[in-house]
Amino acid sequence: MMHLPADAPDTPFLAVDIDLMSRNLERTATSAAERGIALRPHAKTHKVIEIGRRQTELGAVGLTVATVGEAEVFAAAGFTDLFLAYPVWATPSRSARLRAVAERTTLTLGVDSIDGVTELASGLAESGVRLMIEVDSGHHRSGVQPGDAGAIATAAVRAGFDVAGVFTFPGHGYALEGRAKAAREEAEAIAGAAASIERLGIDVPVRSGGSTPTMADADPSVLTEMRPGVYVFNDAQQVELGSCSFADVALTARATVVSRSGQNAIIDAGSKVLGADQPRWVTGGGRLPDYPDARIVALSEHHATVAFPPGEAPPVRGTVLRVAPNHVCNAVNLANELVIVSNETVIDSWIVAARGRNN
Structure with missing residues (x-):
């Protein structure tokens, strides 16, 4: 956890x-x-x-x-x-x-x-x-x-x-x-x-x-x-394209497991946090760097369903997971600020100054 x-x-x-x-x-x-x-x-x-x-x-x-x-x-x-x-x-x-x-x-x-x-x-x-x-x-x-x-x-x-x-x-x-x-x-x-x-x-x-x-x-x-x-930042798309690895993904959404069902975990980050981009060639709605065999199989507005493979128990309720969005540009445009961490210690927060400046 x-x-x-x-x-x-x-x-x-x-x-x-x-x-x-x-x-x-x-x-x-x-x-x-x-x-x-x-x-x-x-x-x-x-x-x-x-x-x-x-x-x-x-x-x-x-x-x-x-x-x-x-x-x-x-x-x-x-x-x-x-x-x-x-x-x-x-x-x-x-x-x-x-x-x-x-x-x-x-x-x-x-x-x-x-x-x-x-x-x-x-x-x-x-x-x-x-x-x-x-x-x-x-x-x-x-x-x-x-x-x-x-x-x-x-x-x-x-x-x-x-x-x-x-x-x-x-x-x-x-x-x-x-x-x-x-x-x-x-x-x-x-x-x-x-x-x-x-x-x-x-x-x-x-x-x-x-x-x-x-x-x-x-x-x-x-x-x-x-x-x-x-x-x-890199993102899940870049990992699947082969232009980087999970070790190069600097931005992740932090989401909590709020429910479990069989091999699925439900987390509290959906399309309004991760973005909804999902090209045909990607393998899900985002990726979990710490669980590379898991896949986000469904995105709701405020929740995502993460499917874990047979033999890998989903994390328990309350676990905080790192989620790499498919397309980081869209995810950032949905956030007011980015929380800056070093060695998992919060050291700052930066305003997304150009958020929503789309015209």
Whole structure:
């Protein structure tokens, strides 16, 4: 049984092992530096000011964010270089918010269409905002084909923007097979897009890619920058993908066994704590690092059913368990704070400052 310290909050809560997190941060920063790839971590995973500062102290060139709201939070906290890594559609109200952010920090925005450039120009001309052209490297979400990047870069230059470079998200690396293949396709798409732009006489100083599953295979002969996010904590998905082990999972939900039935234990953390992400290829609704053969077979809002294999008795009522969420980014966005522990002693709590800043 895990015994919580007297100053720990009631379960369920999200706990961060600061020693494991620090190791994750340092290892990735060292790996990027040794390969000559700039590190721009994606802050959408942690949404925490203290963690962003640790990343920049370890050499990150800036932070990646997913929304204008996240950019506002980190700019207000003093971060000086932010990249909004998706195609921003600049409505008048959003343009006003972006201008305010750009007054406080170096701000780069993603774009993947000439229409997008036109909309950005209508509200952000002479704002100092830079643009990055997004290309599709196989994930088939946003982004243009590499050969079309030049036309968008030309439109951006004509509209008065500085084109900082090209970027992609190799999201198809989130699969049981194919992480290395996704990294190769990432490099091919980035190289093709850069060539498309350079043929038109426009420099491409930044070639940005990378995700946690693919960063080990990132090609330093093509990429100048990578933007992993989950690596700071890791999660059950990363364990099942093989990009880390349970020993690398720094964030876990702490949950209490409140009921038992046969081989099942019912814990007091459900989808409103763990998140509801469950891709087809994962083996349950989360994983228990201390019980690797157990599986979360059902998620309710406030409870989860954990099935233990034959011959392994479920923990008794009152036992506190560590649960690795499938997708840590979703779990963090559901929490007001993260409880910071070292050797299972509570040493601090950090506010999830950008929680809910999704627009």
